Amino acid sequence: MNKPLLALLALLFLGVNVFAATPTMRVDYYHTGDASQEIFSLDRISIEPLPWPGDPQQAIDSSNLGKYFFEVRDAKTKELLYSRGFASIYGEWETTDEAKTVKRTFQESLRFPAPTAPVNIVLKKRDPKNAFVDIWTTTIDPADQFIDRSKPVAPAPLISIQKTGDPETKVDFLILGDGYTAAEAGKFEADAKRLTEVLFSTSPFKENRRSFNVWGLCPPAAESGISRPSTGIYRDSPIGATYDAFGSERYVLTFDNHALRRAAQFAPYEFIEVLVNGRTYGGGGIFNLYSTVASDNAFANYVFVHEFGHHFAGLADEYYTSSVAYAPSADRVEPWEPNVTALLDVGTLKWRNLVNETPIPTPWNKEAFETYSGEIQKRRAQLRKDRRPEEEMEALFKEELAHEQKMFAAEKYFGKVGAFEGAMYEARGYYRPEVDCIMFSRTDHFCKVCRAALERIIKMYSRS
Helix, strand or coil, X not given: CCHHHHHHHHHHHCCXXXXXXXXXXXXXXXXXXXXXXXXXXXXXXXXEEEECCCCHHHCCCCCCCCCEEEEEEECCCCCEXXXXXXXXXXXXXXXXCHHHCCCEEEEEEEEEECCCCCEEEEEEEECCCCCEEEEEEEEECCCCCCCECCCCCCCCCCEEEECCCCHHHCEEEEXXXXXXXXXXXXXXXXXXXXXXXXXXCXXXXXXXXXXXXXXXXXXXXXXXXXXXXXXXXXXXXXXXXXXXXXXXXXXXXXXXXXXXXXXXXXXXXXXXXXXXCCCCCCEEEECCCEEEEECCCCCHHHHHHHHHHHHHHCCCCCCCCCCCCECCCCCCCCCCCCCCECCCCHHHCCCHHHCCCCCCCCCCCHHHHHHHHHHHHHHHHHHHHCCCCHHXXXXXXXXXXXXXXXXXXXXXXXXXXXXXXEECCEEEEEEECCCCCCCCCCCCCCCHHHHHHHHHHHHHHCCC
């Protein structure tokens, strides 16, 4: 046997990919508009430093999730090469009162396997009936000399928190630190590993742990912590995360998509958690964009898993008594999110296969819950207004959780799948699958419908 062939066999035995991997292409663009108009403009196209981490056998998205959806089609043959559904910060912002009077611009990105011939990128959005319609198309020639092929330097070492296989056969989850100084790098790693264990102690992630790779990366911050404008705190953190997104004191987002992508590109990833170095309760999650959590709050475990549910599987918020930044919807159409329904037709309930002799809609002690929750919200708002120590807010949440768990355990249909009115920030007209779930309260488990939705996405991104 000749030496070149022996060398090739040795590399294959060691698990080294000796063939050229597909590069990762990223299209950065600007999304501008208001509640009635939106405009798209191309920013730049880049080839990221690492190869495409996704499974080539799972290039087409059939999940029907997301407010937006994009396709990559061969420009000549129109063959569909890649597609994904997603949600966006703009998509949330356009439902706020500000969007009725102000135009704003947001940075967004699309990532996909780099094509070898010109392609059309087709961006779609749901219309008022929740059907996808084309809203923007642009053509990309991979031979274009202005595609950025530079080799930037990584802002921090990549940490392998859990590696169970090749990226293309696993769900690749990146935990990205923000607000950690260089001296706090060890704290970031400990925080990331702690929350990784929290995720994999929760079903269905617990049963599917081997389907995930988990990575950590933490660009060093000049100052510890992130911005919290409502209290006069401002930080130039590397990822740009901030509290008070859209005026909601607990909502943590980064509006700096460029900073997010510049850091994340040094890890194989499909999903991102921005882990912020902070004590104050907060987090956020947007489907197929990222989720966030403050690391040191007593309820960080809950926020981490809850917000990851939004990001990973497009799960909707099932609670409806907390204040939010969004205006209520004017029309009742069936939501695209898998865990809520407008119940327009009982016979076609989307989780009908999980209902077993439970009345639809399902009665529950709704008025008593709303009365109690209303008082909690008043106390919560007063604590923030008075800028009381975080320990007092945590104590209130613990009191609330204990009361709710006792209340829900006494429900006739506790633990049963049905259609319980109250979801998606509205007391009437939307229904959730069970009386309680981590998408509804600060409990520690997903309902059966949410677990099924999460399992579907795990299978979409992994082969084991």
